[in-house]
Amino acid sequence: MTKNVFIYSDEGTDKTGIASIEENCRKKLELPFSQIKSEDILDGVLQGKNIFVMPGGADLPYCKKLNGIGNEKIRKFIEDGGFYIGICAGAYYACKRINFKGKDYNVSGDRELELFEGTAEGSLPFLTDGNYFSDSGTESKAMISLKFKEKLSEEYFYYHGGPVFIPDSITNERYRVIAKYEDNTPAVIKGKIGKGNYLLSAVHFELEKEQYRKFVLEKAEIKDKDKEEEICSHFTENYGNRIWDEIVKIIKQWNIKHKQYAVCQLLRSWNIY
Numbered sequence: 001m002t003k004n005v006f007i008y009s010d011e012g013t014d015k016t017g018i019a020s021i022e023e024n025c026r027k028k029l030e031l032p033f034s035q036i037k038s039e040d041i042l043d044g045v046l047q048g049k050n051i052f053v054m055p056g057g058a059d060l061p062y063c064k065k066l067n068g069i070g071n072e073k074i075r076k077f078i079e080d081g082g083f084y085i086g087i088c089a090g091a092y093y094a095c096k097r098i099n100f101k102g103k104d105y106n107v108s109g110d111r112e113l114e115l116f117e118g119t120a121e122g123s124l125p126f127l128t129d130g131n132y133f134s135d136s137g138t139e140s141k142a143m144i145s146l147k148f149k150e151k152l153s154e155e156y157f158y159y160h161g162g163p164v165f166i167p168d169s170i171t172n173e174r175y176r177v178i179a180k181y182e183d184n185t186p187a188v189i190k191g192k193i194g195k196g197n198y199l200l201s202a203v204h205f206e207l208e209k210e211q212y213r214k215f216v217l218e219k220a221e222i223k224d225k226d227k228e229e230e231i232c233s234h235f236t237e238n239y240g241n242r243i244w245d246e247i248v249k250i251i252k253q254w255n256i257k258h259k260q261y262a263v264c265q266l267l268r269s270w271n272i273y
Contacts, residue, residue: 017055
């Protein structure tokens with residue numbers, strides 16, 4: 001059974017996302033959670049059938065803290081049966097390579113985890129009226145509709161700099177698309193690595209209204225207040241449920257397989273199976 005959700009909280013992570021993930025662990029996953037830092041990962045905290053969430057923020061500080069042994073431990077955790085959830089920067093971080101263009105800077109290069117065998121490419125100005133990602137203002141923020149099973153959702157999702165997932169090979173069968181942008185390119189994907197699972201999302205499906213209000217809206221400049229209010233209004237009780245439901249489904253399937261394996265092992269010990 002899943003025991004804990006470990007949420008990465010170190011240099012580069014975003015407080016709004018972390019606080020929102022904690023709320024969703026309580027409300028939607030009904031699982032205990034704890035924040036961990038790079039030192040905890042290096043010390044081997046990631047073990048067993050648990051979940052590790054890499055939230056939004058900035059990818060380069062993740063590399064700085066975790067390249068080498070840290071990423072080796074994360075990868076082994078997943079291969080041994082863990083579940084990695086990457087949101088925005090956490091999704092970029094889990095791909096084989098990234099190609100990111102912001103308003104004032106670019107980031108590109110290989111990444112060590114390589115959960116998704118392909119490139120995470122962003123930001124995507126076609127979603128934000130031609131604006132590349134920026135940490136300031138609201139020009140690069142948007143509420144967008146996604147396609148689930150080829151149908152546009154009535155629900156809107158918060159986009160702020162996330163990628164499109166481009167596989168190295170069109171015959172890559174190690175991942176599945178959960179949701180697409182309106183141009184039919186992948187926005188949310190899932191896959192398996194060894195005995196474990198991963199889910200990568202370009203959109204921020206995790207956000208909670210009170211956390212966004214506290215960390216973003218209340219600190220926004222006057223010129224940005226109206227748009228931030230409009231964005232915040234989308235974060236209802238059911239916000240993000242299409243993706244949270246997918247996570248819950250993965251956890252349930254994962255727990256069933258774990259139970260089946262445990263029963264088989266028990267039967268073998270009794271020379272029954």
